[in-house]
Amino acid sequence: MSHTLRFACTQCGKCCHDLRLPLSVDEAIVWLRDGGEVKLFCEAIPWPDEPPQNNLQAMHKKGRSFPAHSGELPVRIVATLVAAFDGPCPHLQADMRCDAYERRPRTCRIYPAEANPFIALNPEGKLCPPEAWGADKPVFLVGATVADAGLAHTIAQSRAWDVKDVDARARVCAALAISTAALANEGYVIHSPSGKALLEALNASREASPAAGEARPMEWGLVSNRTATRTVLGEIGARVVPESAAIPGAMEYLPFHAAD
Ligand code: SF4
Numbered sequence: 001m002s003h004t005l006r007f008a009c010t011q012c013g014k015c016c017h018d019l020r021l022p023l024s025v026d027e028a029i030v031w032l033r034d035g036g037e038v039k040l041f042c043e044a045i046p047w048p049d050e051p052p053q054n055n056l057q058a059m060h061k062k063g064r065s066f067p068a069h070s071g072e073l074p075v076r077i078v079a080t081l082v083a084a085f086d087g088p089c090p091h092l093q094a095d096m097r098c099d100a101y102e103r104r105p106r107t108c109r110i111y112p113a114e115a116n117p118f119i120a121l122n123p124e125g126k127l128c129p130p131e132a133w134g135a136d137k138p139v140f141l142v143g144a145t146v147a148d149a150g151l152a153h154t155i156a157q158s159r160a161w162d163v164k165d166v167d168a169r170a171r172v173c174a175a176l177a178i179s180t181a182a183l184a185n186e187g188y189v190i191h192s193p194s195g196k197a198l199l200e201a202l203n204a205s206r207e208a209s210p211a212a213g214e215a216r217p218m219e220w221g222l223v224s225n226r227t228a229t230r231t232v233l234g235e236i237g238a239r240v241v242p243e244s245a246a247i248p249g250a251m252e253y254l255p256f257h258a259a260d
């Protein structure tokens with residue numbers, strides 16, 4: 001029998017604090033026009049060979065990334081537009097309501113469900129209090145299936161935009177001369193262009209003709225804080241960029257692990 005998970009939001013507001021909110025191109029434009037800050041989190045997946053079509057996880061990664069290379073190493077770049085803030089979201093009001101409720105990003109609408117189809121929802125990894133998952137609450141999930149049709153539709157939309165926006169995000173990187181990424185699963189290189197420059201690049205990317213989809217920064221530098229990783233990357237001909245190349249306020253490296 002499928003596992004059933006029950007949930008109802010208590011409106012505690014915890015999920016509106018200290019966030020890294022992935023945004024579509026359209027959502028990033030709205031967020032910037034509202035005066036918010038948007039950054040680009042970049043990671044590079046080594047892609048020496050094309051995986052088989054039945055490798056669904058690899059196909060998922062391929063769909064949300066664009067091809068490039070780092071020196072002699074073929075890679076795929078995942079460049080994610082992210083609204084990042086410490087403390088309360090700029091849209092959070094004192095009564096824990098959202099002042100941008102009608103135009104809030106899909107990530108906000110989806111929480112605590114997972115947008116990534118390969119990640120199972122684990123209540124312990126979520127910010128929602130224990131009472132939100134009580135046995136008296138409505139059914140939220142049956143097995144891996146979201147019970148609410150509207151929420152399921154929003155999740156599907158979020159996944160679709162993640163793929164549809166790939167070329168636009170590549171054009172934004174090209175327009176802003178962004179071409180440094182972290183090795184995937186080791187961290188992110190976070191680029192923080194000015195709001196004005198990013199808004200212009202986003203608007204241009206959305207208006208570009210399909211032929212402009214080829215305007216990508218093809219050559220990327222890779223950052224890692226691990227000696228062993230840098231050595232391997234060097235041996236296979238990748239272009240390794242030192243962490244010290246970070247530019248305060250414009251580019252930083254966020255590692256997942258301590259340096260070795
Ligand atoms: S946009 Fe609204 S729902 Fe989303 S984090 Fe901010 S306050 Fe919360």
Ligand code: SF4
Nearest residue numbers: 009010012013015128
């Ligand atoms: S953390 Fe969970 S319960 Fe609290 S407001 Fe967010 S979704 Fe609702």
